[in-house]
Amino acid sequence: MQKIESHACFGGRQEVWSHTATTLGCPMRFGVYLPPQAEREDCPVLYWLSGLTCTEQNFITKAGAQQYAAEHGLILVAADTSPRGEGVPDAEGYDLGQGAGFYLNATRPKWAANFRMYDYVVDELPALVDAHFPTTSARAISGHSMGGHGALMIALKNPGRYRSVSAFSPIAAPSHSPWGEKAFTAYLGEDREAWKAWDATALVGGAREKLPLLIDQGGEDEFLLPQLKPELLRVACEVAKHPLELRIRPGYDHSYYFIASYIGEHIAHHARALHG
Amino acid sequence: MQKIESHACFGGRQEVWSHTATTLGCPMRFGVYLPPQAEREDCPVLYWLSGLTCTEQNFITKAGAQQYAAEHGLILVAADTSPRGEGVPDAEGYDLGQGAGFYLNATRPKWAANFRMYDYVVDELPALVDAHFPTTSARAISGHSMGGHGALMIALKNPGRYRSVSAFSPIAAPSHSPWGEKAFTAYLGEDREAWKAWDATALVGGAREKLPLLIDQGGEDEFLLPQLKPELLRVACEVAKHPLELRIRPGYDHSYYFIASYIGEHIAHHARALHG
Numbered sequence: 377m378q379k380i381e382s383h384a385c386f387g388g389r390q391e392v393w394s395h396t397a398t399t400l401g402c403p404m405r406f407g408v409y410l411p412p413q414a415e416r417e418d419c420p421v422l423y424w425l426s427g428l429t430c431t432e433q434n435f436i437t438k439a440g441a442q443q444y445a446a447e448h449g450l451i452l453v454a455a456d457t458s459p460r461g462e463g464v465p466d467a468e469g470y471d472l473g474q475g476a477g478f479y480l481n482a483t484r485p486k487w488a489a490n491f492r493m494y495d496y497v498v499d500e501l502p503a504l505v506d507a508h509f510p511t512t513s514a515r516a517i518s519g520h521s522m523g524g525h526g527a528l529m530i531a532l533k534n535p536g537r538y539r540s541v542s543a544f545s546p547i548a549a550p551s552h553s554p555w556g557e558k559a560f561t562a563y564l565g566e567d568r569e570a571w572k573a574w575d576a577t578a579l580v581g582g583a584r585e586k587l588p589l590l591i592d593q594g595g596e597d598e599f600l601l602p603q604l605k606p607e608l609l610r611v612a613c614e615v616a617k618h619p620l621e622l623r624i625r626p627g628y629d630h631s632y633y634f635i636a637s638y639i640g641e642h643i644a645h646h647a648r649a650l651h652g
Numbered sequence: 653m654q655k656i657e658s659h660a661c662f663g664g665r666q667e668v669w670s671h672t673a674t675t676l677g678c679p680m681r682f683g684v685y686l687p688p689q690a691e692r693e694d695c696p697v698l699y700w701l702s703g704l705t706c707t708e709q710n711f712i713t714k715a716g717a718q719q720y721a722a723e724h725g726l727i728l729v730a731a732d733t734s735p736r737g738e739g740v741p742d743a744e745g746y747d748l749g750q751g752a753g754f755y756l757n758a759t760r761p762k763w764a765a766n767f768r769m770y771d772y773v774v775d776e777l778p779a780l781v782d783a784h785f786p787t788t789s790a791r792a793i794s795g796h797s798m799g800g801h802g803a804l805m806i807a808l809k810n811p812g813r814y815r816s817v818s819a820f821s822p823i824a825a826p827s828h829s830p831w832g833e834k835a836f837t838a839y840l841g842e843d844r845e846a847w848k849a850w851d852a853t854a855l856v857g858g859a860r861e862k863l864p865l866l867i868d869q870g871g872e873d874e875f876l877l878p879q880l881k882p883e884l885l886r887v888a889c890e891v892a893k894h895p896l897e898l899r900i901r902p903g904y905d906h907s908y909y910f911i912a913s914y915i916g917e918h919i920a921h922h923a924r925a926l927h928g
Binding site (some may be wrong): 503 | 718909
C-alpha cells in the first residue's frame with residue numbers, strides 16, 4: 377500500500393492509494409475519503425463504482441460527495457474501473473478492456489486472468505480497506521452508469537453484504553444494451569445464458585434478499601436509449617416484487633453535474649441504512 | 653456566441669459558451685452557471701478567475717460551487733486564464749503564455765496584442781454576459797492562486813465596480829514571487845515600477861475604496877513559500893488600514909479540495925453583499 381495523494385477536504389482527508397491487486401494481477405489505485413469522524417471512531421463505508429473511461433479520480437474530483445460524507449460520518453471508497461497497465465489486455469474503443477471492466481469475472485481466455493473486477497470489488501478491496509482504515513462492518517455500494525449497474529448487480533448477488541445500494545444512470549439491463557452486449561460477448565462469450573449471472577435485471581428475480589434499489593436517472597440522459605433502459609429493470613422488479621425506487625429527474629443528463637446534484641440524497645439514504 | 657455545453661445542475665444550468673474576444677484576438681470559452689432563480693428574475697453575477705494551467709473547466713467541474721449559487725440565486729461566470737490558439741504567442745513552461753495570462757494588459761511587443769486579460773475580464777466579458785444572460789448590475793469577483801490575485805487586483809483598481817471580492821490561496825504579492833516575477837518581466841518588462849499597477853500588495857495603499865478583502869489560505873499549501881506570501885499583503889493592508897480577513901486553514905493544500913471545502917462560505921459572503 378502506497379499513499380499517492382492526501383488532501384484535507386471538508387475537515388477530513390481525501391486520499392489516493394496504490395496497491396498490487398492479486399485478483400487482477402496489476403497495480404491498482406483507489407480513492408478513500410476519511411471523514412472527520414474517522415479520527416476518533418470507526419465509520420461505515422460506502423463503495424463507489426464509476427462508469428466507462430473513468431479512473432478513481434472522476435468521482436473524487438467531480439461529485440462533491442465529501443461534503444455529505446463528512447456530514448454523515450461515512451468513509452467513501454472509489455474504485456478504478458478495470459485492471460490497467462502494459463501487461464493487461466486491452467481493446468480498441470473506450471467501452472471494452474481497460475477502463476471498462478464491467479465489475480464481472482471474465483471467463484474468455486484473453487481476459488480471464490486479469491478482468492476479475494467482481495472479485496476485486498467484493499473481496500480484495502474491502503479486505504484491504506478494512507485492514508488499513510478505521511471501518512465498521514457496515515457497507516453500502518453505489519455507482520454511475522457501468523458502475524451503477526455494477527453496484528446493483530453486486531448487491532443482488534451478495535445478500536447481507538451491503539446495508540443499502542443505489543445507482544445513478546445505471547446500464548440497467550446490460551444484456552439488452554449495446555455497451556453490455558459488446559462487453560459480455562468479449563468477457564463471457566456468445567452464450568447469453570452465461571450473461572444472466574452478471575445482469576441486474578436478470579438477477580433480480582432470484583435475489584434472496586429484498587434490498588431496496590434506489591436509482592436516479594436523468595430524463596435528458598443522452599444514453600437513456602438504447603444503453604441504459606431502466607424500464608426493463610422496473611418490469612423485472614415489479615414481477616419479482618423487489619422494492620425499487622426509480623426517480624426520473626427531468627432535464628438532467630449523464631454527466632457528473634447530475635451526480636453532484638443528487639449525491640447528497642444518496643449519501644443520506646446510505647447513512648440511514650449504515651447508522652441504523 | 654456559441655453554446656458548447658449545457659447541463660442541468662442543482663435545478664439550474666451549467667453552460668459553456670464560446671465567442672471571439674476582440675480584446676484578445678482569439679476565440680475564448682467561459683462557463684456560466686444560471687441558478688434556478690434566473691428563469692424568472694435577474695440575478696447578480698460572481699466572476700471567478702482560475703489559476704495557472706486552468707481553463708474554464710476546472711472551477712465548473714471541481715469546486716462544487718453550483719450548489720451554493722443555486723441556494724443564493726447567483727450567476728457564476730468562470731473565465732479562461734489567457735488567450736489561446738495557434739495564432740496566440742506562447743512560451744515554454746506552464747507559468748507563462750497560454751494558461752498563464754495573470755489578468756493584466758501586457759506591454760511587451762511579443763505579448764501586447766493578445767495578452768489583455770485585464771480588459772477582457774473587466775470590460776469585454778461582463779458586457780457580453782450582461783447582454784446575453786439575465787443579470788443585475790451587481791457584481792462580485794473571486795478566484796484561486798493566479799486568479800485569486802487577479803480578483804484582488806481587479807477589485808482594487810476598479811472602485812465601485814464590484815460589491816465584494818474574495819480569493820483562495822492568491823499569489824498575494826506577485827512582484828515578490830517567482831511566478832509573478834517571471835510573468836511580469838515577460839509581459840511588462842524589467843522595470844519594476846511598471847509592475848506596481850498590477851500587484852495587489854502594491855495597489856492596496858492607493859485604493860480609493862476600502863472594499864474588504866476576504867482570503868482563505870491553506871496552512872499546508874505547497875506553494876505558500878515562496879510563491880503566495882499572504883503576509884506581505886497583510887502588512888500592506890495594516891499600513892493602509894485596508895480591511896482584510898485572512899484566514900489560514902490548518903492542514904489544507906493548494907488544490908480544489910480546499911476550494912470545495914470553503915467555496916460555500918465565499919459564496920455566502922458574496923451573496924450578502926450582492927443582495928444587500
